[in-house]
Amino acid sequence: MMETVKQIQESLAKRETKPSEWVAKALQQIDAHDGQIGAFLTVDREQALAAAKRLDETETEQVERSGPQPLFGIPYALKDNICTEGLRTTAASRILENYIPPYSATVLHRLEGAGGVLVGKTNMDEFAMGSSTETSAFQVTHNPHRVGHVPGGSSGGSAAAVAANMVPFALGSDTGGSIRQPAAFCGVVGVKPTYGRVSRYGLIAFASSLDQIGPFTQTVEDAAIVLNAICGFDPLDSTSTQRKAERFDEDLAAGVRGLRVGVLRHAVDGGVDAGVAAAFQKAMEVLKDAGAELVEMDLPHLDYAVATYYLLAPAEASSNLARYDGVRYGRRVEAATLLDMYEKSRSEGFGREVKRRIMIGTYALSSGYYDAYYLRAQKMRTLIRQDFTEAFATCDVIASPTVPTPAFAIGEKVDNPLQMYLNDIFTIPANLAGLPSISVPCGAVDGLPVGLQLVGQAFAEKTLLRVAYAYEQMRGFERSLGSEEVGQ
Amino acid sequence: MNYETVIGLEVHVELKTKTKIFCGCRNASGAEPNTHVCPVCLGHPGTLPVLNEEAVDLALRAALALHCHINQDNKFDRKNYFYPDLPKGYQISQYDRPIGEHGYVTIEVGGVEKRIGITRLHLEEDAGKSTHSIDGTHTLVDYNRTGVPLVEIVSEPDIRSPEEARLYLEALRSILLYCRVSDCKMEEGSLRCDANISLRPLGSETFGNKAELKNMNSFRNVERGLEHEVVRQTAVLSSGGTVVQETRRFDEATQTTLSMRSKEEAHDYRYFADPDLVRVHIDDVWMESARAQIPELPQAKMARYRRDYELSAYDAGVLTAEVEVARYFEELIAGGVPAKTASNWVMGDLLAYLNSTHRTMDQSPVSPAQLAALIGEIESNRISLKQGREVFRLMAESGKSAAAIIEERGMVQLSDxxxxxxxxxxxxxxxxxxxxxxxxxxxxxxxxxxxxxxxxxxxxxxxxxxxxxxxxxxxxxxx
Structure with a gap:
């Protein structure tokens, strides 16, 4: 088992180990298991080892100069839609197959500044469009708990890399559940911060008003530590919040006594797998025993969330993906005319799901349809936001299963996009409302992990983490409870 | 049948900011292609726009100077279309809430004042510049211009003749120059103009089919292009035909307009609010500071010259047409030169010299203080006016002072x-x-x-x- 971020921090602080040992361990784990899992698209072996070696040598000097770096010497992975200068960044799309960014995302600078060591870029659904990592143009990623099952998506590679002990943490991006859903499927912790908490500069946009970068970790405490490093105002992202950075790991152990946990009425509906519902109800009992007050609550417009999302996100995507035209970078298919060049480059460069969403989004924004689709979806988004505002008058966090089902088999839902989209029913609302949300492992069904999702008020990540931490401490098992785990 | 001409103009003006509207690249023309570019203005994956407030400030100043109603809550929208000079596949613009609306420009036609309405003034980013090879095999794109801030100023269809169109453009340009928001150099593309023109039977209230006229690189060509359209459309209508609604190109060589596309392409730009940018609120303090940046505008200045200096309408018009000329004139007066003398020198020898050497007033080799000194020599009878004009020429060519030249040449006037x-x-x-x-x-x-x-x-x-x-x-x- 890979040590947690916290454990590695302590070991390094006591000078028991050196950064290069941890990076070597991560690379060994990748070598041993990634052939089977397929979590990584790019492993930056030489750079990672060189960076670790530099840290080995400068450790003392560094600590004396500016105090300990919070992620000093800790290996990590990035989802392949986060730009890394000089290192191929593909968004798992043919159209960016050989794209080497001329700049790095703000989160990369933050993690580098905190002393972290990037070991590689992880697989994902193409342009983050998918819930299974199956739409990647390059490879399939398997669930470490059961090869042959999906790891979830779109950040499936990052979730699988942490679950298979290849790295102690990884970053993903969450537009409609793309961190929380794979975290639930892979039995790890995943956090989608409040919209604006983490700079999106350098995150290849899917749906700009919904996208948010967040961490995958083994524990809630680790998630708090990583959030400390990546959150904060960025002048390069106009939508990033100017609020002062917080110490997210400060009040983790404050307990849940006096906190009200809203239990979403739909949480154990007919649409939810019986095993998932049982695991969720058990989790609610754990929180109750820990001192939380359970409150029944409802989001009246929840039934419209998926439809709303699948109009707004594709609408923004249809515009965000227009830049992939073969003119300046990325795949270009030469043709006799400009129009042919555009059509061939984009036809060959984009996969089916991406094309489907570009078409839906283009349609939703077209004159004559705009009012009926895009505008109406915007109005529904406002109503869903209001649902949350009203809900938070009666509770502090809202609980539900992260996903209605455990991980499904690879290929099972590929040809049924609607069923695939409905998988996101519990995760989407937090994106539409811009709220922070976390998924914590809460049991398993037939050896496949199940996640407990909590949604908090805007910028109340600390409350969210506190509840998740209290649950994690009292749930009665160490980690994900999955079986047949690859990477142990 | 007699026809009435109806013209509306769409003018794009580049704002004179230090940096581009959404990134830190320099806003400067004339550089080597693709040297003022960065990942943001090249539209690299993952990059985000950050609004340059100076662009908002200049647009606000222009809107106020054009008597627009100001929308204090501003948002930006994406205008989606594909073209190689548009790196993101969309242009960031303002769609349904332009920063300024319902303004006007006053022109004088045959001694009568007339207001030309301004429908809207909005802020947007410029695209790059495409250069097509003559054989049509390739196109080169320079992205230096990508992201340069623009204001688009759309007039009401209030213009009734090609001459009025030119007068409107001159008045507009003059106001924008006075406000220091743009260079307004049409030849260099910092001011660009498209014209919509249609004819209708005199007395009719409905508009006829219009032609959109492009590719005019000077005010004179705008006027000529429109003149040609009046003749062409009159001929079409008089022979019982219908004017085709289309885009036409002014051809400088033949001084005519040519059809650009036989079939009008239907554009659906799929505008929606850009989620990467936040709303910009212009508060009252900002409004007031922008207003304070607007100097005395040409028409007010012209009226004052006529009243206070007893100059003719023509002279006052020439002196106020460009802010640098007016400034020079006012500095001469501040230097003690009588208004009529100052006016004669500026409109005579000075402007003639600058025109003959293709210079603008701000490039004048003789400063107002130097010219005032020369005029002093003449007024005090030290040299004659004839000598003075010769001295002026020598000053302009050598950069020396009047006193030095008079001394050097022994040009003392014989009065004994x-x-x-x-x-x-x-x-x-x-x-x-x-x-x-x-x-x-x-x-x-x-x-x-x-x-x-x-x-x-x-x-x-x-x-x-x-x-x-x-x-x-x-x-x-x-x-």
């Missing part, structure tokens, strides 16, 4: 009556024919005698005194 008297006696003795003619009643002969005197003194004689002495001496001969 006794010295001049003996020279005059000589001139009279050597030109008996002229003297005879004058005495015989031919008054023009006097000029010949003055000319001979100036020649004899190498132009240094004070012409006033020469005149006076000559008349005295000739009167003596008469008697």
């Amino acid at each position: 009556e006794s010295a001049l008297g003996s020279i005059l006696d000589e001139v009279l003795a050597n030109n008996p024919k002229s003297v005879e003619d004058y005495l015989g009643g031919k008054e023009k002969a006097l000029a010949a005698l003055v000319g001979q005197t100036m020649k004899a003194t190498k132009g240094q004689a004070n012409p006033g005194i020469v005149n006076k002495l000559l008349l005295e001496k000739l009167a003596g001969k008469k008697g």
Whole structure:
């Protein structure tokens, strides 16, 4: 088992180990298991080892100069839609197959500044469009708990890399559940911060008003530590919040006594797998025993969330993906005319799901349809936001299963996009409302992990983490409870 | 049947900010292609726009100067279309809430003031510049211009003739130059103009089919293009035909307009609010500080010149057409030069010199202080006006002061009556024919005698005194 971020921090602080040992361990784990899992698209072996070696040598000097770096010497992975200068960044799309960014995302600078060591870029659904990592143009990623099952998506590679002990943490991006859903499927912790908490500069946009970068970790405490490093105002992202950075790991152990946990009425509906519902109800009992007050609550417009999302996100995507035209970078298919060049480059460069969403989004924004689709979806988004505002008058966090089902088999839902989209029913609302949300492992069904999702008020990540931490401490098992785990 | 011409203009003006509208690249024209570019303005994956407030400030100033109603809550929208010079596949613009609306520009047509309405003024980013190879095999794109801030100013269809269109453009340009929001150089593309023109039977309230006119690179060409359209559309309508609604290109070589596309492409730009940018609120303090940046505008200045300096409408018009000219004129006055004298010098020798050397007023080699000193030399009779004009030319060419040139050339004016008297006696003795003619009643002969005197003194004689002495001496001969 890979040590947690916290454990590695302590070991390094006591000078028991050196950064290069941890990076070597991560690379060994990748070598041993990634052939089977397929979590990584790019492993930056030489750079990672060189960076670790530099840290080995400068450790003392560094600590004396500016105090300990919070992620000093800790290996990590990035989802392949986060730009890394000089290192191929593909968004798992043919159209960016050989794209080497001329700049790095703000989160990369933050993690580098905190002393972290990037070991590689992880697989994902193409342009983050998918819930299974199956739409990647390059490879399939398997669930470490059961090869042959999906790891979830779109950040499936990052979730699988942490679950298979290849790295102690990884970053993903969450537009409609793309961190929380794979975290639930892979039995790890995943956090989608409040919209604006983490700079999106350098995150290849899917749906700009919904996208948010967040961490995958083994524990809630680790998630708090990583959030400390990546959150904060960025002048390069106009939508990033100017609020002062917080110490997210400060009040983790404050307990849940006096906190009200809203239990979403739909949480154990007919649409939810019986095993998932049982695991969720058990989790609610754990929180109750820990001192939380359970409150029944409802989001009246929840039934419209998926439809709303699948109009707004594709609408923004249809515009965000227009830049992939073969003119300046990325795949270009030469043709006799400009129009042919555009059509061939984009036809060959984009996969089916991406094309489907570009078409839906283009349609939703077209004159004559705009009012009926895009505008109406915007109005529904406002109503869903209001649902949350009203809900938070009666509770502090809202609980539900992260996903209605455990991980499904690879290929099972590929040809049924609607069923695939409905998988996101519990995760989407937090994106539409811009709220922070976390998924914590809460049991398993037939050896496949199940996640407990909590949604908090805007910028109340600390409350969210506190509840998740209290649950994690009292749930009665160490980690994900999955079986047949690859990477142990 | 008589037709009425209906014209509306769409003007794009580049704002003179230090950096581009959504990134830190320099906003400067004339650089090597693709040198003022970065991942943001090249539209690299993952990059985000951050609004340059200076662009909002200049657009706000322009909108206020054009009497627009200001929308204090501003948002930006994406206008989606594909073109190689548009790196993101969309242009960030303002769609349904332009920063300014319902403004106007006043022009004077045949001595009568007329208001041309401004429908809207909005802020947006410029695209790159495409250069197509002659054989049509490739296109080169320069992205230096990508992300340069623009305002688009759309007029109401209030313009009734090509001449009014030119007058509107001149007035608009002048206001924007006064406000220092743009260079407004049409030849360099910092001001661009498209025109919509249609005809309708005189008295009709409905609009006819319009042609959209493009590719005019000067105000004169806008006027000519529109003139050609009036003739063309009149011919079409008079012969019972229908004007095709289309885009036409002005062809400078033939001075005519040519159809660009036979079939009008339907554009659906799929506008929606850009989620990467936040709303910008212009508060009252910002409004006031923008208003304070607007100087006295050309029309107010012109009225003041006519009133306070008793200048003609024409002179006041020339002096206020460009802010630098007005500034120069006002500095001369501040330097003690009488208004009429200042006006004569600016509109005469100075502008003539600048025009002949293809320079603008801000490139004048003679500063207002230097010119005021020269005028002082003339007013105090140290040199003649004729000498003064020669000195001005030498000042412009050498950059030296008037005093230095006068000194160097020994150009002191001869005003001493006794010295001049003996020279005059000589001139009279050597030109008996002229003297005879004058005495015989031919008054023009006097000029010949003055000319001979100036020649004899190498132009240094004070012409006033020469005149006076000559008349005295000739009167003596008469008697």
